Every structure is written in structure tokens, then in C-alpha cells.
Amino acid sequence: SYELTHPLSVSVALGQTAKITCGGNNIGSKNVHWYQQKPGQAPVLVIFRDTHRPSGIPERFSGSKSGNTATLTISRAQAGDEADYYCQVWDSSTAWVFGGGTKLTVL
Amino acid sequence: EVQLVESGGGLVKPGGSLRLSCAASGFTFSNAWMSWVRQAPGKGLEWVGRIKSKTDDGTTEYAAPVKGRFTISRDDSKNTLYLQMNSLKTEDTAVYYCTTGPYSENYPFDYWGQGTLVTVSS
Numbered sequence: 001s002y003e004l005t006h007p008l009s010v011s012v013a014l015g016q017t018a019k020i021t022c023g024g025n026n027i028g029s030k031n032v033h034w035y036q037q038k039p040g041q042a043p044v045l046v047i048f049r050d051t052h053r054p055s056g057i058p059e060r061f062s063g064s065k066s067g068n069t070a071t072l073t074i075s076r077a078q079a080g081d082e083a084d085y086y087c088q089v090w091d092s093s094t095a096w097v098f099g100g101g102t103k104l105t106v107l
Numbered sequence: 108e109v110q111l112v113e114s115g116g117g118l119v120k121p122g123g124s125l126r127l128s129c130a131a132s133g134f135t136f137s138n139a140w141m142s143w144v145r146q147a148p149g150k151g152l153e154w155v156g157r158i159k160s161k162t163d164d165g166t167t168e169y170a171a172p173v174k175g176r177f178t179i180s181r182d183d184s185k186n187t188l189y190l191q192m193n194s195l196k197t198e199d200t201a202v203y204y205c206t207t208g209p210y211s212e213n214y215p216f217d218y219w220g221q222g223t224l225v226t227v228s229s
Binding site: 031033035041042043044045048049054086088090095096097098099100101 | 142151152153154157168170204209212213214215216217218219220221222
């Protein structure tokens with residue numbers, strides 16, 4: 001089965017840039033989507049198809065991919081960005097797969 | 108504004124059944140492909156299953172852990188999505204979210220409901 005790997009946690013100082021990675025075999029050939037989930041709330045789509053932002057998502061959120069790693073970058077991090085972040089792809093062996101999630105802490 | 112409101116969660120014994128509903132509004136439900144995603148307490152997200160629109164043949168797909176036990180259906184006249192869960196196991200304990208999409212392997216889960224908690228315990 002296909003697996004996506006995240007760091008368990010990432011910390012960033014207020015106003016600085018946070019990078020959350022997502023690794024997977026051959027992820028370069030897949031469309032990667034990112035979701036933000038704040039405590040007690042439902043997930044929200046923040047990046048789709050690697051680099052696209054849904055309407056209403058701040059430009060501070062961006063996505064990229066290189067080799068076997070996709071990255072969600074949050075610029076000028078705010079306290080309100082504290083959340084769990086999940087990457088997600090589709091794979092022929094497992095259908096829709098989510099990473100285990102990264103907890104972002106803004107210091 | 109897209110709204111998805113799940114209901115029907117609760118406490119059920121192992122081996123029991125439960126049916127979840129998801130009331131949709133703010134978009135053309137009959138054209139939408141819909142999914143269920145679940146999240147066990149303190150854990151990550153897990154796709155459960157998807158149903159296509161009836162105009163796109165209305166077929167369903169399921170994740171391996173629930174295949175043969177769970178059934179997704181829809182009532183387009185009521186703008187409602189359902190998840191019938193049978194032979195429930197303790198490991199099915201989770202918050203169940205209704206989502207729009209994905210429309211293909213290249214598309215995401217666009218909108219999510221607030222979720223409904225299912226607890227399977229004796």
C-alpha cells in the first residue's frame with residue numbers, strides 16, 4: 001500500500017516562514033493536495049494539485065514539489081495558522097491516501 | 108455557500124449497525140461526486156468511500172477496511188448522502204466527515220462537513 005510521510009511536528013516563530021514536507025514514492029508524478037485542520041474543526045483544503053490555492057485561502061500559503069517530496073510553505077506565520085496539516089494523493093494501490101499529519105506550532 | 112451537515116452518529120455495540128446522513132446545500136447535489144472520510148480519535152484522516160453522480164453512473168468505491176460492511180447511497184431528491192454501516196467494529200470508532208469530490212484521482216476533497224462521531228463500544 002502507498003504511504004505518505006510527514007514530520008510529526010514543526011515549529012515556527014511568529015512572522016517567520018514554516019515549511020511542512022510530505023514524502024512519498026514517486027510523488028513527483030502525483031497531484032498533491034493539502035488540508036488544514038484546527039482543533040475541534042473539520043479539515044479545510046488550502047492547496048490543491050500541488051500549487052493551486054482555493055479562493056479565500058491567503059497568498060501566504062503556497063505549495064511546491066521536488067523529487068519525492070512535496071512542501072507546504074506558510075509565509076509570515078500567524079497564531080491562527082496553528083493546526084494539523086495533512087497532504088493527500090491518489091495511488092492506484094490504495095486509492096485516496098492521507099499523510100499522518102504535521103502539527104504546526106507558532107511560537 | 109456550500110454546506111454539508113452530517114447527522115446520525117452515536118454509540119453502538121460491536122456487530123451493530125448505524126446509518127449516517129449528510130444534508131447538502133449551496134451547490135447542485137445531483138451533479139456532485141461525494142465521499143466519506145473518517146478520523147479516529149487523535150489520529151489522521153482515512154478515506155472511507157465515494158459515490159459518483161447518477162449521471163456519471165452512480166457507482167461506489169470503498170476502502171479495504173470497510174468494503175463489504177459499509178454502503179454509500181444518495182437521494183438526489185432530498186440532497187442527502189448516506190453511509191450505512193453494518194457489522195461495526197471497535198476500530199470503526201471515529202468522526203465521520205462528508206465531503207464533496209473527488210471528481211477524479213487528480214482532484215481533492217473540496218468541502219467538508221463538521222463531522223459526526225460514531226463510537227463502537229460494548
